Amino acid sequence: MLSNEQKQSFERDGYIVVRGLFGADEVRDLREHYMRLREAGTYPGDMVADTRLQGDDPLARYPRMIHMHRWDQASRRWLLDPRLNECLTALLGLEPMAVQTMIYFKPPGARGQALHQDNFYLQAQPGTCVAAWLTLDDADEENGCMQVVPQTGKLPILCPEESDAATSFTNVTTPLHPDMKSVPVVMRAGDVLFFNGSLIHGSYPNTSRDRFRRSLIGHYITGDASRVTAYCQPVLRMDGTEIPMGASEGGAPCGVWTERDGQPQIEMRSLATAGASEVSP
């Protein structure tokens, strides 16, 4: 299903977009399904925002849901979908293990999520985590599409800093070296962005007047991982059976930007020395 060029591009850039992996009818059904679930009530792990913003927040009505596959069959089926498995296995060389689902509704006016690296949270070790990010709406800069920093997929996990509460609903961000910048990933509904757990990525606010930017996300860990955060357990094989997994302990050293001979370098420090504080998933 994936060409050699796509595999090389994932290896080099840390991400690729697979166009039209899910059909228009499937995407419509998923959109309607999650809107119905959202309207129907609240669920464990719903996340509105950090507490720094005062006043109205569109996310109060449309908080992000997490781990829906633990109680919703449609989410579990999607997480284990053979098309995702085939792409992930081709990209990683080994069948992945499934650990997390999330849906972002991102209604008009909603803040985005500051730049970050997923394996800071999932702590898959050894190896890393990988995301399959399916857009359920056409996504562009106006409605807050994904932003990625190409070729950051091989960086170590960097120490997070406080984010800008006006533009991000999460409270930490991964600092970029001044030479780096994020690029928008413009996608059509049904496209899937695959990216690894070191890639720096996030999104800016939805500035459109009336367009949602919904996305359904599966998180996986690479087949050689033997530990992952306890929050993401149980871990599933792609046939749905559970696989025992150690719990990673967290608090691992993280990197800070320095320079040597005018070249960017990363120095590893303990989280406490780096001054990183409160962290939300």
Ligand SMILES: O=C(O)CCC(=O)C(=O)O
């Ligand atoms: O959908 C977004 O706006 C951000 C999602 C994201 O950064 C993630 O899934 O890690």
